[in-house]
Amino acid sequence: MLKKTLLICWIIFLSLPSEGNAWGFFAHQRINRLAVFTLPEEMMKFYKYYIDYLTENAVNPDKRRYAVEGEAPRHYIDVDIYDPLYGDSAVYKLPRYWKQAVEAHGEDSLQAYGIVPWHIQTMKYRLTEAFKRRDAQAILNISADLGHYIGDANVPLHTTENYNGQMSNQIGIHGFWESRLPELFSDNYDFFVGQAQYLENTQLSAWDAVIQAHEALDSVLRFERVLTERFSADKKYTIDERNGLTIKTYSRDFSKAYHDMLAGQVERRMKASIKMIGNMWLTCWIDAGQPDLEALLDKDIRKELDEELQKQKEEWKKQQLKSREHESFAPIMPSQNTTCCQASPYLSYYGEKIKQIKAKK
Ligand SMILES: [Zn+2]
Numbered sequence: 001m002l003k004k005t006l007l008i009c010w011i012i013f014l015s016l017p018s019e020g021n022a023w024g025f026f027a028h029q030r031i032n033r034l035a036v037f038t039l040p041e042e043m044m045k046f047y048k049y050y051i052d053y054l055t056e057n058a059v060n061p062d063k064r065r066y067a068v069e070g071e072a073p074r075h076y077i078d079v080d081i082y083d084p085l086y087g088d089s090a091v092y093k094l095p096r097y098w099k100q101a102v103e104a105h106g107e108d109s110l111q112a113y114g115i116v117p118w119h120i121q122t123m124k125y126r127l128t129e130a131f132k133r134r135d136a137q138a139i140l141n142i143s144a145d146l147g148h149y150i151g152d153a154n155v156p157l158h159t160t161e162n163y164n165g166q167m168s169n170q171i172g173i174h175g176f177w178e179s180r181l182p183e184l185f186s187d188n189y190d191f192f193v194g195q196a197q198y199l200e201n202t203q204l205s206a207w208d209a210v211i212q213a214h215e216a217l218d219s220v221l222r223f224e225r226v227l228t229e230r231f232s233a234d235k236k237y238t239i240d241e242r243n244g245l246t247i248k249t250y251s252r253d254f255s256k257a258y259h260d261m262l263a264g265q266v267e268r269r270m271k272a273s274i275k276m277i278g279n280m281w282l283t284c285w286i287d288a289g290q291p292d293l294e295a296l297l298d299k300d301i302r303k304e305l306d307e308e309l310q311k312q313k314e315e316w317k318k319q320q321l322k323s324r325e326h327e328s329f330a331p332i333m334p335s336q337n338t339t340c341c342q343a344s345p346y347l348s349y350y351g352e353k354i355k356q357i358k359a360k361k
Pocket of ligand 1: 061062075148152
């Protein structure tokens with residue numbers, strides 16, 4: 001009986017980290033949230049006001065993956081499928097623009113093997129249009145979705161046919177890399193990525209993400225194989241409780257050894273995602289003519305927020321917090337060991353105030 005239960009749980013475990021579920025919910029949410037802090041002041045107030053929305057909805061595209069036709073291929077691109085056609089490095093040679101790609105390979109093939117870099121460009125266009133229309137709801141929905149797809153494009157296992165190690169006897173590696181590792185270790189990452197920057201060519205930037213992710217793929221697969229030879233099966237895996245289910249997952253020791261061997265790779269991919277999301281949101285806003293986002297906030301909320309922020313700034317001054325960022329409403333990055341969704345004391349204070357204002361209304 002026990003054996004049968006374990007077998008069922010093992011199947012659940014193996015089926016969980018499926019393609020299209022990049023970064024896991026936890027990491028997607030953290031990435032979208034932190035991208036807000038890369039934005040310039042003119043965008044920051046609007047995005048910060050809706051930071052919980054952008055965080056929670058970071059996983060919408062995965063949630064609708066099975067419900068919406070055509071959704072699945074937007075999350076990945078199996079670039080190695082094309083290698084025989086382009087020598088061994090299709091990722092550097094595939095047509096960058098959708099129209100040329102369709103001419104070269106036909107839309108059916110493209111959809112079959114994934115379209116993430118091109119879909120990012122589609123979303124870029126949609127977000128720019130939403131800014132032009134001053135459509136707050138669309139700006140938020142599309143920003144959240146775009147953040148998700150950019151996160152996906154930065155995941156090495158989203159650039160390969162062997163997305164869950166199913167072709168190399170490494171089944172489960174997808175969720176291992178993108179969910180288990182960030183959950184165990186990302187509290188200690190340094191997420192400082194600086195200010196968002198304007199992107200001259202968003203389509204090529206989307207491809208840069210895919211290229212960098214794909215270049216990391218060899219290590220992702222190889223290091224897991226190397227360590228599997230060093231760990232016996234009972235040391236490699238552990239039995240864990242999750243949402244009332246007993247599941248088999250990678251042990252802490254194995255996870256740590258793998259994470260150490262990857263030498264900051266997961267952190268680098270997460271940071272690249274955060275920075276690129278900030279860059280893309282900023283670029284859409286600039287391309288739309290830099291609309292006044294504060295005007296999109298409800299007047300009463302805006303007034304109360306301004307007052308609260310003023311008070312907050314004065315309090316910080318009183319406490320002799322010398323950091324310039326604290327006083328200037330500039331991005332404040334989380335210190336190490338903060339938990340997700342509490343990027344800074346300043347932000348949590350701010351978040352509390354928003355809740356109070358909302359409750360009052
Ligand atoms: Zn996804």
